[in-house]
Amino acid sequence: MKKVMFIGRTGTGKTTLTQALNNEKIEYKKTQSLEFSDFIIDTPGEYIENKAYYNALIVTSADADIIALLQDATTEQSIFPPGFGSIFAKPVIGIVTKVNKVSDENELEKSKEFLKTATCEKIFLVDSLENKGIEELREFLK
Template sequence: MQIRKKCIMFVGRSQAGKTTLAQYLTNRQLNYHKTQTVEVIDGHLIDTPGEYVEQRGFYGALSVTAANADAVALVQSAVEEGTMFAPSFGTMFGGKPAVGIVTKIDMATEEQIERADRYLKEAGAAICFKVSSVTGQGMPDLDKWIQAL
């Protein structure tokens, strides 16, 4: 019997770092491209277009896509001034665990990183990871969490 890897859906605004994060976690070359539609990567990472969180009309698509996920990762760039996540946003996924991932920490100040962390916790992330897909900083902790899921 083959053990199925847990499936995680990445949700966040355009250019938050969702695709780059997925590439890093699947040992692919970092190569930016605009995600146009939901992409399932290696059968266990779901990369969603930023428009799905930027336009409320797509929230239904996020909910439907989350049905195939074991957890939802709310992805927030540390260098973004604001956030697209409303308070308790992570609760809209039918009780799936919500984790926060602050990306681009290699480009941000400590203050920016803490602000992004606060946004994610307000959005309902039970735990937050601070990572850089470029340097690999913080990735071992995130990977350990994914493996334990």
Template sequence: MMKKIIFIGKTGSGKTTLCQKLHGENIEYKKTQAIVPFEYAIDTPGEYIENRFYYKALIVSAADADFIGLVHDCTEEYNYFPPSFGSVFPKPVIGIITKIDLAKSKEDILLSEKYLKLAGADRIFPISISLEEGMKELKDYLQGTI
């Protein structure tokens, strides 16, 4: 049985797309305006990590999750996660690097990995929804099979 994950990341990083893919839904863009619960995931607005005022909402919403998923778009040069951000959650924290197919170089992916590790991610999952890369590994992890 798949456990529940909360996706936290900047606006446009791919959190909603991850939720849709995880649940076998059609991929369609829609701006997340509020916290949206799915069966196996919790989608959060990007503004919640971009504005410290909303950190409390992320912490409270994470109570319903088994895993914390910090999401970073490797085409984004900035890091919105404070150092050790994951330590506020008493749950396993993983990092998800999205849009790896759009990276200009391997260094972009490595920079995302560095940001996620500095934020407290223990394990990193590089993902490309359009190339169908990485989702099987993420699902297997959430099901406890790896």
């Protein structure tokens, strides 16, 4: 599998998605530091929420094959500046999380637009708790 690095604000579902992709029991756990598993680098939300940590994201990205920017479908704004993905010398994908928590297609479209503006090449729609989109993402990472 290609190694992917997850970047997203606190509460976006990075760790829950990591657990789902690793076929682990889903349980809440706040990521306090960079966490490495076989094919996933899970970053704390504070790394994108505080620009002082951008350098840590860039340096850590050297260990990844793909960068994934995560956008919570229930959030009304994006944490990613326009063109953010272009700071990485790797392919950048977008993942909209918690898609089963929204009933309005416009909310999903807004989340996808945020990720396109951040320069994501491909966008996946997932819900880790409902196992929606997990297999498609797993296949992409093979």
